[in-house]
Amino acid sequence: MLRRIKTSDDLAWLLGHSHSFHGGQINELHVRKQRMFDESSGREVVAGTTLTAVIRYEVAARGPEGLYAVTRVARLTMRGVTDFSIFEQEGADCSEIHTIHAEAVGGRLRFWFDPRGEFYVVCDEAELDEVSRPGHARPIRAGMSEWTFQARTGELPTVEWLLKHLDRAGLPCSWRAVKRTTRPHPTLRWEGYLIPAAVRESGAPTGLHVQTYGRLDDCDFGITLRAIDPHENGTGRLLVVLADIIARNFSGTCLSGNQVMERDEWLGEPNAGRTATFDELNP
Known part of the structure; x- marks a missing residue:
């Protein structure tokens, strides 16, 4: 597929088609400068700059059989460059894309x-310029930074329940509760940060932000997970593992990015069987 991007409408199409390259990775980056001889000065001058980025990313598509992943490799060529910065600061990795922002x-x-x-x-x-192929069996996981689960019925799990199941999964964490100074939403139950045991705690927020709420829109409870930085200290893996734990143990609906799916779609298990209740998991 080949598409020219020139106007604000073209740009809106690009961001919609690529989902802003969310969770993608820049595999190659090239800078090409065209030069021409300037007779008046008697030397070569820059006549144009082109930057080319090769980006690999995944999106989820919905077909008759449910969600499936599509892997895309895109070559984004930017011509007539008048200003750019491609230098990484110390400790940064600009090859990992969270979300590309753009404007005309x-x-x-x-x-x-x-x-x-x-x-x-x-x-x-x-x-x-882009090529697509079938992706991994479980879409919307690479680069995921936020995930919400809303349970139709059941009892909201406790912090201790989350910590116990993460420990069983080989991802022990500590918990730091959040105390709000302003009046919270009336349905909010508790919130805080899950911090991987391997991460040294600091004053700045780190790890996985967990926010829970009670009955809302005829559903008994909900849980939202937000990675402070999905590319740092294994937080991205912690988010996916905890999302799987919650989806396996409760019946409900998941939200990842802009994709709404049932728990079986998220888990990639069309016949997941009966879901255990909270009481059965906590005898």
């Missing part, structure tokens, strides 16, 4: 490839 202003396109704004490109136009 004053006839130019602006791309931000990292949340800190250190990797950006300003150009006249862009071109997307």
